Amino acid sequence: MQSWTEGYVAEVDYTHGFYRELAPTHLNYVLLCKGLQAPPLDRAFTYCELGCGQGNTTNLLAAANPQGDFYATDFNPSHIVHAQTLAREIGLKNIHFFDDSFQDFADRAELPDFDFITLHGVFSWISPENRQQIVNFIRKKLKVGGVVYLSYNAMPGWSAFLGMRELIQAQVLSQSGQITKRFDLALNFAKAIAEQEAIYFKSQPAALDRLQQISTMSRNYLVHEYCNRHFNPLFHREVVELLDEAKASFLVSAHLGDQMEHFRLQPNQLQTLQTIEDPVLRETLRDVYTNQSFRRDIFGRGTVPLASLAQRDRLDQQTFALTLRSPQIPKEYPCPVATVHLDAEPFKTIIASLSDRPHTMAELAQQLPKLAWRDLHLSLAIAVDGGWAMPVVPQAAVKATRETCHRFNRAIARRALTENKIQLLAAPLVGSGIAVDQTILLFLESMWRKTPGPELAFETYKRMGLKLQKNGETVESDAENLQLLKTSWEQFQSQTGPWLKSLQIL
Structure with missing residues (x-):
């Protein structure tokens, strides 16, 4: 059966x-x-x-x-x-x-x-x-x-790792017992084989790097990635x-990022790609160039192309909002053949404007009159791809969404009192979600309960047996843990709270 x-x-x-x-x-x-x-x-x-x-x-x-x-x-x-x-x-x-x-x-x-x-x-x-x-x-x-x-x-990107995955899976299947323990044994087994200078690992250094990389990753994810019998x-x-x-x-x-070919491909590669008319061959060649x-x-099914002017009008009318606080936005957007510096123009103006309030692309164009329309469009696409901005939904939809998003966020914040599995908030402004840490969820729960935030977070972490870290080291004393949470609470009130309000989460 x-x-x-x-x-x-x-x-x-x-x-x-x-x-x-x-x-x-x-x-x-x-x-x-x-x-x-x-x-x-x-x-x-x-x-x-x-x-x-x-x-x-x-x-x-x-x-x-x-x-x-x-x-x-x-x-x-x-x-x-x-x-x-x-x-x-x-x-x-x-x-x-x-x-x-x-x-x-x-x-x-x-x-x-x-x-x-x-x-x-x-x-x-x-x-x-x-x-x-x-x-x-x-x-x-x-x-x-x-x-x-x-x-x-x-x-072809997975080709270098198939031998490593097969070795791990074969070891997992040869054992009995709880699967995450079997996976750890298999991972250590593969590392030991690599240390014996197996020719496979010597000829595939990327596989050796992947072995080290996955050692710290979630076992629940890795078991699904490496232990399913069917993997293709x-x-x-x-x-x-x-x-x-x-x-x-x-x-x-x-x-x-895949649409930004001049950031991902060398000039001679891009020149060759542009000569390819067949769409499947184009994607295959791009995958070979980037080792996807x-x-x-x-x-x-039956998607209709937009007229170029209609596309431009819709993009001009599209509103964007920051989904990271400006201090959290990285300084660089790394690409295979170039690095985009986000602390330079036009990104400085875009970030400053969106930090104030959401803006349409047309409004941003008025603030950057010397920037070509295409370059502004590309800059906003980089912002969305980088995860620090998102397109905003129409205002009528935001009003209809606030209540259901609030109920979602209340449920997630309540769960933060007993577990730290889901660290998400639903943002009405963008019709999507943003990642937050458990401390922010606990501070939100304290606001909705009308109780002191640092104390609620401190007692929750103590029940869970969790301690904060400072400069990469675990903070042991209760007094220092509480003080760190008080400092975080001040930052929450002055910075995080207003940012959450801008996304209409609060």
Whole structure:
């Protein structure tokens, strides 16, 4: 009898992350940058996530986009219990979770057709049969004009690591017991083999670097990445051919950096790429130039190109907001062939303006009259790709979203009293989420409870057996831990709080 897991790791739950590329606002902005029409967000829309994991991304997006109707499935029941429990805590009425296989999910009569279908990573972690079921689902349930976000481990970048992964997986499968312990044994085994000057590791130094890198990463994530029986990094062409069966064509990478070719490719590489007309060959060549190991692709069914003037008008009218406080914005935006300095113009003016309030691109253009329109557009795309700015949703949508986002944030802040798994807030202004640390969540909870913030955080951390760090070292004394929290509270009141208000979280 075949296991319901079908070779997929179910013994250990997946991580509690949030993936901003799955947000409809992000997908639509990327498509706008490419000059393509996207499903409108100022009216009701339908959204589906396949392989939703813990459901944090879908729950947050449902809270931040109450005009949407959200559906999600993951065949690990413990993931869905977590997702449904959180949805009930928030009081969401526009979210529906299932623990179905992809085939069973497609057969549900109550499912609508979808404007958005998203998958993060799962496509390369499953069997060929399950991949085909996903293709069948998309063919059956994607609307005309709808889009698919599909991220996956990619070739050729993964080629250097396949031998290392096989060694780890073979060692895991040869042992019995709790899987994270087996993984640690396998990781140490692989390191020992590398130290014996195995020719594989000598010829693939990137694999040796990866061994060291993953040693400090979440075991829950690594078990899913390295221990699933089915693991198949894919070339872009293979994915295009599969999605063609679903009547979905490749549109653009959801990673805005991939559109900035002159920052990623050498001049001679760019010159060669520009001679290639076939879109699949172009993407394949770009992947070879950059040794791509993870792709974030957007596909569509019947997407309509925008006239160039219509695209420009929409970009001019698009409002942007900072999603990091200005002191947290890095000084550089690293690229393979160049480094963009964010402490120089035009970024100094952009950051200063957005620190004051959200601005449209047209408003920013007035403040940078000598900057070409194309360069301003590129600068804002860098800001969004860097994660320190996001496109803002229409004002009417913000008003409708405040209540559901507040309920989401209250639920997450309450959970911070007993666990530190979810460190996210739903931001009404951008229809998406932002990452925060547990201390900020506890300070928010104290504000909503009307209790002293430092004391609540101190008692919570003490119950959890956690201590703060200062200059990379653990602070041992209770008095110093409390003092550090008091200092953080002052910063929260003077800086973090106003920033959260600007995103309409407070």
